[in-house]
Amino acid sequence: MTPEEFRAAGHELIDWIADFRERVPELPVRAETEPGDVRRALATAPPETPDSLADLVADLDRVIVPGLTQIQSPSYFAWFPSNASLASVLGDLTSSGLGALGITWQSAPALTELEEVVTEWLRELTGLAPGWHGAIHDTASSGCLVAMLAARERASSFSEMRGGLQGEPSPYVVYSSPHAHSSIPKAVLLAGFGHDNLRYVGTDPATFAMDPESLRAAMATDVAAGRVPAAVVVSLGTTGTTAFDPTPEIVAVAREFGAWVHVDAAMAGSAMLLPECRHLFAGVDDADSIGWNPHKWLGTVLDTSLLYVRDVDLLVRVMATNPSYLQSSVDGSVVQYKDWGIPLGRRFRALKLWFHLRLDGAEAIRARLRRDLANAQWLAAVVRDEPEWELVAPVLLQTVCVRHVPTTSVGGAVPDADALDAHTRSWVEALNATGLAFVTPALHEGRWMVRVSIGAEATERSDVERLWQLMRSTASVST
Numbered sequence: 001m002t003p004e005e006f007r008a009a010g011h012e013l014i015d016w017i018a019d020f021r022e023r024v025p026e027l028p029v030r031a032e033t034e035p036g037d038v039r040r041a042l043a044t045a046p047p048e049t050p051d052s053l054a055d056l057v058a059d060l061d062r063v064i065v066p067g068l069t070q071i072q073s074p075s076y077f078a079w080f081p082s083n084a085s086l087a088s089v090l091g092d093l094t095s096s097g098l099g100a101l102g103i104t105w106q107s108a109p110a111l112t113e114l115e116e117v118v119t120e121w122l123r124e125l126t127g128l129a130p131g132w133h134g135a136i137h138d139t140a141s142s143g144c145l146v147a148m149l150a151a152r153e154r155a156s157s158f159s160e161m162r163g164g165l166q167g168e169p170s171p172y173v174v175y176s177s178p179h180a181h182s183s184i185p186k187a188v189l190l191a192g193f194g195h196d197n198l199r200y201v202g203t204d205p206a207t208f209a210m211d212p213e214s215l216r217a218a219m220a221t222d223v224a225a226g227r228v229p230a231a232v233v234v235s236l237g238t239t240g241t242t243a244f245d246p247t248p249e250i251v252a253v254a255r256e257f258g259a260w261v262h263v264d265a266a267m268a269g270s271a272m273l274l275p276e277c278r279h280l281f282a283g284v285d286d287a288d289s290i291g292w293n294p295h296k297w298l299g300t301v302l303d304t305s306l307l308y309v310r311d312v313d314l315l316v317r318v319m320a321t322n323p324s325y326l327q328s329s330v331d332g333s334v335v336q337y338k339d340w341g342i343p344l345g346r347r348f349r350a351l352k353l354w355f356h357l358r359l360d361g362a363e364a365i366r367a368r369l370r371r372d373l374a375n376a377q378w379l380a381a382v383v384r385d386e387p388e389w390e391l392v393a394p395v396l397l398q399t400v401c402v403r404h405v406p407t408t409s410v411g412g413a414v415p416d417a418d419a420l421d422a423h424t425r426s427w428v429e430a431l432n433a434t435g436l437a438f439v440t441p442a443l444h445e446g447r448w449m450v451r452v453s454i455g456a457e458a459t460e461r462s463d464v465e466r467l468w469q470l471m472r473s474t475a476s477v478s479t
């Protein structure tokens with residue numbers, strides 16, 4: 001494709017994307033595709049000769065769009081809001097269009113230094129202290145793995161340079177809330193700690209936040225048995241109910257035992273942009289690392305996850321490689337992001353945040369986050385006031401966790417816990433099958449509930465009101 005051909009095709013495609021975004025509200029929210037439908041609908045042989053853009057776009061309309069759950073729908077209330085900002089879509093397009101390759105500072109100085117600028121902007125906007133240094137990773141899962149590797153090496157005095165964990169006399173232990181996201185145990189396992197050395201610490205039964213005294217007791221037990229506390233993961237905004245572990249108390253306990261503190265604020269981190277929410281993040285400046293995802297509620301398009309650390313030298317010592325073909329005369333005086341994480345090659349991801357922040361502006365982003373918080377409080381209030389409905393957890397941000405608890409009967413019988421679970425799953429499925437809205441059920445403390453995650457860019461109060469009507473009607477029909 002020549003630049004001239006690209007220009008023509010690009011104009012057409014941008015028009016198509018803009019039209020698509022305009023018609024999203026009319027589309028079924030949940031993909032109504034059966035497994036294998038998409039594969040069957042697409043040509044089986046790879047093209048030997050060029051297709052036309054028109055044919056390709058026709059397939060987008062015919063197969064791809066119907067094969068997607070509409071995350072940008074105003075009636076999308078499932079997992080978490082994500083990927084919204086069209087300004088950041090332009091940044092993503094620019095990133096690909098520039099064709100830049102980030103492998104060292106010298107391969108793309110602007111790629112490196114813009115990443116320094118935008119991570120610094122986000123540090124300021126979120127009120128984090130100046131001592132933090134950030135990089136953009138693909139996901140919070142990768143960020144947490146990097147943090148666990150750094151924690152492992154700090155605790156073991158760089159065992160990677162000897163026999164690794166396999167050569168160590170004592171096991172190293174990591175602690176987290178049982179409500180932590182599944183990426184946390186995954187990172188712990190991949191970093192080589194082993195399942196037997198992952199402790200789920202007790203939580204407060206009302207807030208579902210980690211109990212610091214249980215943490216202290218678990219660490220003391222491990223030390224007495226000859227094990228070494230290496231890290232604790234603080235969840236700020238758990239996936240299920242947006243619980244916030246008490247950071248200052250956890251940091252104090254971790255310090256007593258010399259353990260690294262990683263803060264996972266993947267979903268909730270966007271709230272740090274709001275001064276009125278910062279109290280939820282008190283104490284994070286005393287942690288060793290913090291990760292959060294602008295590609296969630298903030299709306300920057302994937303893959304834009306931030307990992308900040310305080311001790312860059314330590315991170316670089318754990319991650320650095322120095323093959324001769326990447327060396328240059330500026331080494332030592334510039335940031336080499338290849339030494340801040342796992343991959344060598346990096347995309348020009350900073351452009352997504354740069355476009356998003358410059359074209360939308362922080363003020364509008366904050367206003368949107370506040371709108372979502374107010375919508376969540378509105379829904380929480382009507383649920384609280386409605387007989388037969390209950391809030392499962394405190395509503396601290398934009399996620400409202402609910403259950404419909406019929407007082408009469410479910411299937412002719414008084415609902416015991418299993419019948420209530422069946423009822424919950426049944427009305428959620430009925431609601432989602434309408435295509436008019438999409439919410440997700442989840443297990444919480446062993447029982448099913450429904451998470452209403454508010455925050456799609458297009459979601460206004462009227463959409464939340466419509467959802468509430470739909471919840472009430474489907475839940476009462478399913479009774």
Ligand code: PLP
Pocket residue numbers: 080138139140141142181183237238239264265266267293305
């Ligand atoms: N942590 C929390 C609290 C999450 O909610 C999620 C995703 O939902 C993650 C981590 C993982 O995020 P990612 O998909 O960026 O790895």
